[in-house]
Amino acid sequence: MSNITFTMIKPDAVANGHTGKIIDHVINAGYKIKAMKYLWLTKEQAGQFYAVHIERPFYNDLVSFMSSGPIVAAVLEKANAVADFRIVIGATDPQKADAGTIRQLYAKSIDANAVHGSDSDENAAIESSFFFNSFERF
Ligand code: IDP
Numbered sequence: 331m332s333n334i335t336f337t338m339i340k341p342d343a344v345a346n347g348h349t350g351k352i353i354d355h356v357i358n359a360g361y362k363i364k365a366m367k368y369l370w371l372t373k374e375q376a377g378q379f380y381a382v383h384i385e386r387p388f389y390n391d392l393v394s395f396m397s398s399g400p401i402v403a404a405v406l407e408k409a410n411a412v413a414d415f416r417i418v419i420g421a422t423d424p425q426k427a428d429a430g431t432i433r434q435l436y437a438k439s440i441d442a443n444a445v446h447g448s449d450s451d452e453n454a455a456i457e458s459s460f461f462f463n464s465f466e467r468f
């Protein structure tokens with residue numbers, strides 16, 4: 331069991347002024363921030379990050395959306411980080427997300443759904459190293 335997951339606060343949530351509240355929510359859920367970066371992805375970078383979804387019908391829209399404005403990328407640490415964070419963020423479709431989850435609170439639609447969360451320990455490591463060279467000091 332890994333203790334690391336990777337998140338992004340997506341362009342919709344940053345643009346809507348939810349960054350601070352989401353970071354607070356994550357810290358209150360017991361996560362320690364190991365690394366954090368505010369940046370604007372190019373279309374190429376967004377396409378590379380979401381390459382696992384290249385065959386899905388929403389891939390082009392997803393890449394356009396994720397490169398439409400600044401994001402916050404972060405590496406988070408907690409016991410059972412990946413699985414617990416999926417509960418903290420809620421279902422992909424905010425209409426189906428449980429009350430009190432980040433997506434239920436801050437997302438409007440299935441495509442602009444406020445946050446990313448890794449789906450496995452392996453992907454948490456891959457996604458973290460996509461954005462950060464090293465976060466071992468923390
Ligand atoms: P996840 O973010 O909950 O892990 P994934 O299935 O991995 O969901 O999809 C990645 C992202 O692609 C979602 O967070 C969402 O932004 C977008 N997405 C997923 N399904 C759809 C869809 O049916 N229509 C539009 N966008 C979608």
Ligand code: MG
Nearest residue numbers: 446447448449
């Ligand atoms: Mg996913």
